[in-house]
Amino acid sequence: MTTQATYQRIVxxxxxRGAVTPENFRLETVPVPELADGEVLIRNHYLSLDPYMRGRMSKAASYAASQALDETMIGGTVGQVVASRNPLFRVGDHVGGMLGWAEMGVSDGALLRKLDISHIPLSAYLGAVGMPGMAAWYGLNQIMAPAAGETVVVSAASGAVGSVVGQLARLGGCRVVGIAGGPEKCDYVVKELGFDACVDYKAGNLEADLAAATPDGVDAIFENVGGDCLDAALARTNAFARVALCGLIAGYNGAEMPIKNARLLLINRLSLRGFIITEHMEYWQQGLQELAALVADRRITYRETVADGLAAAPQAFMGLLHGHNFGKQLVKLI
Amino acid sequence: MTTQATYQRIVxxxxxRGAVTPENFRLETVPVPELADGEVLIRNHYLSLDPYMRGRMSKAASYAASQALDETMIGGTVGQVVASRNPLFRVGDHVGGMLGWAEMGVSDGALLRKLDISHIPLSAYLGAVGMPGMAAWYGLNQIMAPAAGETVVVSAASGAVGSVVGQLARLGGCRVVGIAGGPEKCDYVVKELGFDACVDYKAGNLEADLAAATPDGVDAIFENVGGDCLDAALARTNAFARVALCGLIAGYNGAEMPIKNARLLLINRLSLRGFIITEHMEYWQQGLQELAALVADRRITYRETVADGLAAAPQAFMGLLHGHNFGKQLVKLI
Incomplete structure (x- = not known):
């Protein structure tokens, strides 16, 4: 089905050193490989851009191996099978995988997942029904476990992860307060995602505004940002509050990232747990099923920022690290 | 049995404002009260001095009500019944209670515990077989839960709590590394308590010394101090390490108390939990039984620093906050 001999990728x-720059990336044209027995050739339709990629770009010790130099940048993808020598995958099948910043990719099928697009758009499998949705589901259900009526705070509330956390918590009967950057995002979080309130951290009164939005204190925090956002939320915690630490995007470029008032962890007997969602695969089947049903029913909605074409990926990624995206950041490849 | 008409107390x-000073306390002579029906009069033999008292002295929101002004300072005590109008307690019974910084006290019996001193010295019920021992037992078993062979770090290692944490962890087959102030305490921690190593935080190379003492990294931390001690221990954590946060004595006088590198909480997927041992009474029976057996068998040893007479309590307490004590800080009243 594919007749082209080459495809583009970004390595x-x-x-x-500090902030990511365009010079960290290189666009290459490479030959489409011959398939070995058992392999599948996929044309990627969407590439997912996610904050975790920043960690992989550094040599610093992190939870995963560093991204190798001169290799295709890591990344989640959804696309369609264009050639197959694997009996489990047919040409035309929609699939999700980790084929990276590339127009095409080859898989042995092991980490490839068939996707049903009859009720769910293909791109949602990179967002609310994919890794970001699972991070939200796991942190909320397995770490924060809020009871109905409790107050939940979510930073990066309009983002791919935060938007799902808040909507799931609302469905569970919680009071949900988001933190987001700018009035447009805050409006969206309240009016379209249905959060009870959203605090604009760019308005300059984060601590006071969050206090006003959480009159009964805070029982659970889903943290994507760190820094001032986390400090402000910790300052509002009730006894025995739980903190799911999913990301610390405020410090991904190497800035200092303290928790200023560690006393609160003791005084309020807080529980805090950092997690990486790919280490909890035992929950994915259940979680993705629940998320798929909620997205299909439009009880969970989401927004996407879509960059056009592979060459636009580096700029879109740099924007993501500065919060320029609105909702899930994707790159449309076809 | 008592004929005296008055006793002394400290209010x-x-x-x-910042550091505790002698002016924060006042020694008073008050009349011995008449017992109502059901009440017990106790002559205290030992008063326990503990870091948590610093928190109660402040008006700042803490996990417990503030110590009231002009009232007897809160504190654990062991002593002997000298008069009783309660059928459950007889004159001569040894009892533990919370009668505060006072030579005598009245109890309705509700929070009074009879103590068996046939195999365990009375004072140990304020230490290894009391609240400090339980804090150690709970943090180790219910939060850190280290497996044999894992590396455990304990700050304030020669203290009433830390010494028990380390000995319990050693009995469980862990590699145990203490942090303590000065060569004398470190010597004691290794030679008498049997820790595998102890790092002197006053020697000025905490981070490097702790790294050298934890060649396989750190799997669990029992934190009594905070500040540099906690930062150094966090810097050595392996993936999925657990942190039991029992005290932050480094910041009890109002100093800033940040966790400098919060990134580690995420990168190493740490679990951290602050706890107050008096909120987990459901474990006390089991824990105290185990601790009593270990102390009676001398498999857990401890050291005490004993101030003489009630009037010495304020100075001893100020010393405790600066680490001048060696092991459990007591005040001997009789």
Whole structure:
């Protein structure tokens, strides 16, 4: 089905020193490989851009191996099978995988997942019904476990993960307060996602505004940002509050990232747990089923920012790290 | 059995501004009260001095009500019944209670515990077989839950709590590394308590010394101190390490108390939980039984620093907050 002989990919050209720059990436044209027995050739329709990629770009010890230099940047993808020598996958099948920043990719099928697009758009499998949705589901259900009536705070509330956390918590009867950057995002979080309130951290009164939005204190926190956002939320915690630590995007470029008032962890007897959703695969089947049903019923909605074409990926990724995206950041490849 | 008409007590005279000073306390002579029906009069033999008392002296929101001004300072005591109008307690019974910084006290019996001193010295019920021992037992078993062979770090290792944490962890087959102030305490921690190593935080190379003492990283931390001690221990954590946060004595006088590198909580997927042992009474029976057996068998040893007479309590307490005590800080009243 594919007749083209080459495709484009983006490799890591150099590790960032501080902020990510365009020079960290290199666009290459490479030959489409011949398939070995058992392999599948996929044309990627969407590439997912996610904050965790920043960690992989550094050589610093992190929870996962560093992204290798001169290799295709890591990344989740959804697309369609264009050639197959694997009996489990047919040409035309929609599939999700980790084929990276590339127009095409080859898989042996092991980490490839068939996707049903009859009720759910293909791109949602990179967002609310994919890894970001699962991070939300796991942190909320397995760490925060809020009871109905409790107050939940979610940072990066309009983002791919935060938007799902808040909607799931609302469905569970919680009071949900988001933190987001700018009035447009805050409006969206309240009016379209249905959060009870959203605090604009760019307005300059984060601590006071969050206090006003959480009159009964805070019982659970889903943290994507860290820094001032986390400090402000911790300052509002009730006794025995739970903190799911999913991301610390405020410090991904190497800025200092303290928790200023560690006393609160003791005084309020807080529980805090950092997690990486790919280490909890035992929950994915249940979680994705629940998320798929909620997305299909439109009880969970989401927004996407879509960059056009592979060459736009580096700029879109840099924007993501500065919060320029609105909702899930994707790159449309076809 | 008592013929005296008055006794001495120490009340909170003024709340500290920063460091605790002698002016925060006032020694008073008060009349021995008449017992009502059901009440017990106790002569206290030992008063326990503990870091948590610093928190109660402040008006700042804490996990417990503030110590009231002009009232007897809160504190655990062991002593002997000298008069009783309660059928459950007889004159001569040894009892533990919370009668505060006072030579005598009246109890309705509700929070009074009879103590068996046939195999365990009375004072140990304020230490290894009391609240400090339980804090150690709970944090180790219910939060850190280290497996044999894992590395455990304990700050304030020679203290009433830390010494028990380390000995319990050693009995469980862990590699145990203490942090303590000065060569004398470190010597004691290794040679008498049997820790595998102890790092002197006053030697000025905490981070490097702790790294050298934990060649396989750190799997669990029992934190009594905070600040540099906690930062150094966090820097050595392996993936999925657990942190039991029992105290933050480094910041009890109002100093800033940040966790400098919160990134580690995420990168290493740490679990951290602050706890107050008096909120987990459901474990006390089991825990105290185990601790009593270990102390009676001398498989857990401890050291005490004993101040003489009630009037010495304020100075001893100020010393405790600066680490001048060696092991459990007591005040001997009789």
């Amino acid at each position: 890591l050209a150099a590790r960032p | 909170l005279a003024a709340r500290p």
